[in-house]
Amino acid sequence: MREIFxxxxxxxxxxxxxxAWVLKNVSFNIYKDEWVAIxxxxxxxxxxxxxxMNGLLFPQKGEIRINGVPVTEESVWDIRKQVGMVFQNPDNQFVGTTVQDDVAFGMENRGVPREEMIKRIDEVLNAVKMQDYRLTEPHRLSGGQKQRVAIASVLAIKPEVLILDEATAMLDPKGRKEIMRTVSDIQDQNEISLITITxxxxxxxxAERVIVMNDGEVWDEATPREVFAKKDALRKIGLDVPFIAILADELKKNDLMITSEPLN
Ligand code: ADP
Structure with missing residues (x-):
């Protein structure tokens, strides 16, 4: 059994x-080390x-637990150490004058010793493939590169879960691809839960699993393939199935048609 995170x-x-209620009786689990898309x-x-999830808000009804501990005003500081978040706008997330200063900032706040900080800066910039930009000023980077540095800064604090909230929404297709590749590498190489919100x-x-929200309720919880199979219903709740998934579906149908023909 997988451990609930x-x-x-x-x-x-x-x-x-x-x-009005914006979330209504929402229940789900996120397990340790899994990648869930919301x-x-x-x-x-x-x-x-x-x-x-990181105690910026508290529910009026129901309960949220992280590592078994209810999220409350008292537990929130401990909980925030375990939850790393990257947001939509890359420009709002920089505090340092160079990439490495920026990555160091969160660690300095947490009193990470200098030797350890230097080691972690190397590790996390390698993980997001930004090691050649240590001394670059963040404002000179592309949108995709900025988000990779934002991810590195969060990883440096060693959270147990990394949440990306529409982290690709402001990027061009190239930047989006960079981020999805980075996220996929991180998931392969680290023991970390990943939540991508999009x-x-x-x-x-x-993602391993998808939670589909509609009007504040959980509409579905399934694998990407199972979700894509509901393309007509998804369209009704404002979600367009990607062309590639429709194509795969059509090819599959076609294959079945061909193989069911007698081969003479
Ligand atoms: P999503 O991330 O899926 O776009 P949100 O969680 O941002 O949805 O918003 C859910 C609902 O809550 C929306 O109807 C939105 O208008 C409302 N909402 C979000 N933030 C606030 C706020 N600070 N004050 C009042 N209503 C809000």
């Missing part, structure tokens, strides 16, 4: 007493889930 139990959330149309509640079905293909 994050547990949402009947979680409901609203931004104010007068406001997908849903804009406004379906994905970012709210991300903020609940409204683009194209980005869920490599």
């Amino acid at each position: 994050i547990e949402f139990r009947d979680v409901s959330f609203r931004y104010g007493e007068e406001q 997908i849903g149309h804009n406004g379906s509640g994905k970012s709210t889930i991300a903020k609940l 409204h683009d079905l194209q980005e869920v293909t490599q």
Whole structure:
């Protein structure tokens, strides 16, 4: 049995007493070291889930546990050490004047000794293939490179889960590809849970499991292949199945048709 890392139990959330519920009885588990994609149309509640995962928000109903510990005002500081987040806008995430200063910043705040810091800067910049840019000023980097540095800065703190909340949304196709490749390498090489949050079905293909959100509820929880098979229903909730998945489906149907013909 896989060990549960994050547990949402009947979680409901609203931004104010007068406001509508934006999450309604949401329950799911994220297991240790797995890659889960959370997908849903804009406004379906994905970012709210991300903020609940590191105690930026607290639910009015239900419970969230991380490593078995309920997320509360008291436990939140410990929990934030385990949860690393990368957001949409790469420009809002830089504090250092060079790439390596930036990666060092979070570690300095946590009192990581200097020797260890130097070692980790090397490790994480290698992991995101940015080792040649240590002394570059962040504003000179492309969008994809900036997000890779943002990922490195989070990895340097050694979180148990890395959450990317629409981290590719502002990037061009090349930058998007870079990030998805980086994320996939990290997942292969580290013992870390990975949660990628997106409204683009194209980005869920490599995840082990997909949680599909619709209007604040869990609509489906399945493998990418199982989710893609529901392409008509997905379209109704505002999600377009990528062309490549439709093509694969058509080819499969075609193959079946050919092999069912007598071979004479
Ligand atoms: P997603 O990430 O899927 O786009 P969000 O979690 O950002 O969805 O938003 C879910 C719902 O909550 C939306 O209807 C959104 O308008 C609302 N919402 C998000 N943030 C706030 C806020 N700070 N105050 C009030 N409503 C909010």
